[in-house]
Amino acid sequence: MSAIKFENVNFGYHNQNLIIEDLNLEIKRGKYTVLLGHNGSGKSTIAKLAIGLLECKKGSIFVDDILLNEENLNKIRSKVAIVFQNPDNQFIGATVRDDMAFGLENKCVDTNLMDGIIEEYASKVNMQKFLDAEPTNLSGGQKQRVAIAGVLAMQPDILILDEATSMLDPVGKKEIFEVIKDLKQKRSDMTILSITHNIDEALFADEIIILNNGKVVKVGNPSEILYDNELLTKNALEAPFIVQLEESLNKAGIKVKQTLDVKELVKQL
Amino acid sequence: MNIKINHLSYTYPSNQPFKEDALSDINASIKSNDFVAIIGQTGSGKSTLIQNLNGLLIPTTGQVEIEDYIIKKKVKLKNIKQLRKKIGIVFQFPEYQLFEENVEKDILFGPKNFGFNEKQLAGLAKKVLEEVGLDETFLKKSPFELSGGEKRRVAIAGILAFDPEVLIVDEPTAGLDPQTANKIMELFYNLYKKQHKTIILVTHQMEDVLKYANHVMALKNGKLEAYTTPFRLFNDEKLMSHLQIEMPLILKIAKETKKKYPDLDLSKVKDIDSFVMQLKDVI
């Protein structure tokens, strides 16, 4: 069962070169998938194609087995939620409350129910104390949490995080990781797709897809991909810190076995 | 160029609508050809501090001394332009400062403002572009058609072009993929090593602090909590938990390993390679 499926998709802006060429991609339902690629690998374009913000030139895109076209657009958008990179540019309301209400208004949710829904979802990202705060008084991480709560309140089946942590400081990044981990645990039916160049997000993924020049280079689970330093380097990515260390040790003649656990590695030394 | 910061305090005008970060009673001096990292949580006053160093902000009380310049309230700064030529700042997300029609013009914008003559300008753009790892085909391109990483490099080249003696860089790698980020950090390190520039790096990346910096200033709520070497900072657990920072992973591993091999010299562990080398010696 696929949540999102790309079949032979082509895309390019105007008459320029194709950014994405003959792309085939499948995001499995109910899984946490990480799409890895360097700056300019075409990974954000995929997110925009999947929710119909951009239109592909060739090929077809399916969301929950529904073909993405003009007619089905609204249906598909009600299933897919997306959180973008810049926390400032997706905060629409004047306060946290208003921002979270924005999506509900679009769905024509009854006004009397809104406060309840807002409070419920704000507490899921631990923002219930900031409901009346204005965006200028919130940190980047807090704004992103509001963005996540805002789209979750619309009850999507699929959540896409399009480089949602890349502009945040370490504290903000950590906050978002916690939210994702929590979601993964509590909402096992939800498909989460994280588009990123941060390898740390891939450590607890169900599946990793590596993208380069608008093409899928490799699909696999963390243990298949994260140890493959050559593959990662070739695609302008970096292996997780611990994998780099293991390789360095082995090269220097200090033999260690592969592990993603720091304690395990230290024990071997 | 030595920088002396004496009892510097800074408060923003109270009606400022933004959440900004004040400084209180900062005392520090930065020597020529040093690599200093400034760390602290968002809102600790890092950006305010660096803006006080080239006269973008004037201390509310206290002063900053840089050679003949004294940056102080109510004392008119003579020749502030020359000061800014000597102390270059690369702001966070510097790609937002690009505006010229092509990369070459944008890079030469700073030097022209600082009064470089034709002879000095000739070939300058090409030279600094190479320093940041871009070839001369970029010279005639519009800065707006470049990728994020390329824009960042061009913006940095625009600062390097007027050859400041002190280079202040505010989170130069934020939002970049790891390979581009590494290259940019290596670039600053080379400027420090080979061209003997003073580098002041504002960062959240403790790995970079450990790997590159000689000294580190730690700010919290506008106060300078520590001004020491990275090694001392990361060995002071009390201070680290006070500052809410985490030890770089490599140092954590090295510390654990030291329990087994007591001869391991932690002060020489800077990154993966240096750790592996140290470990090889003791095993």
Next chain:
Amino acid sequence: MMSNVTLGKYIPNNTFFHRLDPRCKLLLLFIFMITIFINIGMIGYITLGLVMIVCFILSKISLFTVIKSLKPMWFMMVFILVINLIVVKTGTPWHIGKITIYSNAIFNTLKIAYRLVLLISTSTIFTATTKPLDITIAIEDLFAFLKPIVNVHILSMMISIALRFIPTILDETNRIMKAQASRGVDFVHGKLKEKAKSITSLIIPLFVSAFARSDELANAMEARSYNPYAKRSRYRKLKWRIKDSIILILSIILLAGFITLAVTHLANNWNGFIFDWIRGWFK
């Protein structure tokens, strides 16, 4: 420099005026503006001034805020005075040295100044006691009757987004100015040509980033199923109370009184053209 704007700033409080329905306040604003523009004569203007003082006391806005919001008027007033001195040649001539000025020039300027003070005071009370968001909702509601012709919702959405992004854009302006100042741009001094260049170095990056922002914002809105033409529910609802009706009726009576005053010649003739226009209308 941009942090001193007080005109149009909301001042959180819980006064009688803060609690009025924004729609009522918006209507009151219109009524007062009309009244100010009608030539209501000396008695009228003094009454209106007294009403305004009562409003200031009720809304608990400090005198300081009012004076500060009048600040941008000074330049305009001087300008009007100069024009009047040159153009108006009626009234008692006064000789100051070699220059002759006429009393009516001074009176005319004072009259205009007084009206401007009233005008700015009204809008200050309105914006200081009404949240920007509530203003947009009030506009959307009051102009709902225009729905068949224009989509009022789009207008109100545009205003509320503009309001939401003002602090962000100011912040950005500040940042770009500092970045360019570090590249040797002098926004204050310099010849006209240099100034034009420095403004370009600010405006272009500002536009580029504003376009990028609007693009991303549009994506974020569309992704959350926003469609301005579709039916939407609304989170914020305004409540019209009895006191809103009372205040509104009182103000309409006041306005009607002033108009009668103006038309029936009870007022001194202050030769305003609106006055003549209204008189002609009643003939």
